[in-house]
Amino acid sequence: MNVLILSIVLLLSFNIFSGLDFKYPYTVPTLPYEYKSLEPYIDEQTMKLHHDAHHKTYVDNLNAVLVDNKKLQAKDLEWLLRNLNTIEDTQTQTTIKNNGGGHWNHSFFWKIMAPDCQKLSNKKLMKEIKKQFGSFDKFKDQFNAAAKKVFGSGWAWLCVDQNKKLVIITTPNQESPISQGLEPILGLDVWEHAYYLKYQNKRIDYISSFWHVINWRQVEMNYSFAIK
Ligand SMILES: [Fe+2]
Numbered sequence: 001m002n003v004l005i006l007s008i009v010l011l012l013s014f015n016i017f018s019g020l021d022f023k024y025p026y027t028v029p030t031l032p033y034e035y036k037s038l039e040p041y042i043d044e045q046t047m048k049l050h051h052d053a054h055h056k057t058y059v060d061n062l063n064a065v066l067v068d069n070k071k072l073q074a075k076d077l078e079w080l081l082r083n084l085n086t087i088e089d090t091q092t093q094t095t096i097k098n099n100g101g102g103h104w105n106h107s108f109f110w111k112i113m114a115p116d117c118q119k120l121s122n123k124k125l126m127k128e129i130k131k132q133f134g135s136f137d138k139f140k141d142q143f144n145a146a147a148k149k150v151f152g153s154g155w156a157w158l159c160v161d162q163n164k165k166l167v168i169i170t171t172p173n174q175e176s177p178i179s180q181g182l183e184p185i186l187g188l189d190v191w192e193h194a195y196y197l198k199y200q201n202k203r204i205d206y207i208s209s210f211w212h213v214i215n216w217r218q219v220e221m222n223y224s225f226a227i228k
Pocket residue numbers: 050054106189191193194
């Protein structure tokens with residue numbers, strides 16, 4: 001019984017990613033830990049700037065483009081990102097892709113990091129990683145290589161595709177995998193604003209540090225949700 005209740009609570013907590021908390025007017029979600037909690041891997045100043053300024057700008061721009069658009073206000077953010085092509089006005093479509101994507105991606109990103117991370121323990125996910133990439137270390141190498149190769153600003157992702165297979169992809173700027181019909185379970189922001197204060201031009205050092213702060217419990221929940 002307790003396991004059942006726990007499962008329900010976990011699935012409800014996951015709903016932040018299924019659209020329920022993404023309604024107009026949008027707000028920046030509170031960080032689930034303190035700004036300094038990810039030290040020494042991600043520094044406090046970067047977290048403050050990244051969350052309070054950069055993420056807020058995406059939210060402000062998203063609200064601004066929707067302020068006089070009752071029809072799109074009624075849609076949740078996931079619907080907008082999954083149906084970008086149905087938004088006829090191209091300027092509105094681009095603004096939602098950039099800023100709605102920025103809001104969704106960052107809300108996702110804060111949750112898949114945590115200060116007291118354990119290792120991946122979900123056997124099904126580990127089995128799939130080994131099946132798809134050969135081993136966990138090979139998966140890590142491929143993810144890191146993808147993140148390193150992003151030209152300019154963008155993201156690296158581990159996603160579940162339409163066939164429930166794991167795939168590593170990258171997206172430019174703030175494009176979200178959900179706009180491609182994919183379900184991200186892990187993502188890394190490789191915009192310079194995510195690391196430049198501490199790591200300057202050494203993106204690869206930031207990528208290496210990311211592995212120390214991955215919230216595997218959240219990734220496992222994301223995976224369980226994505227394969228249902
Ligand atoms: Fe960012």
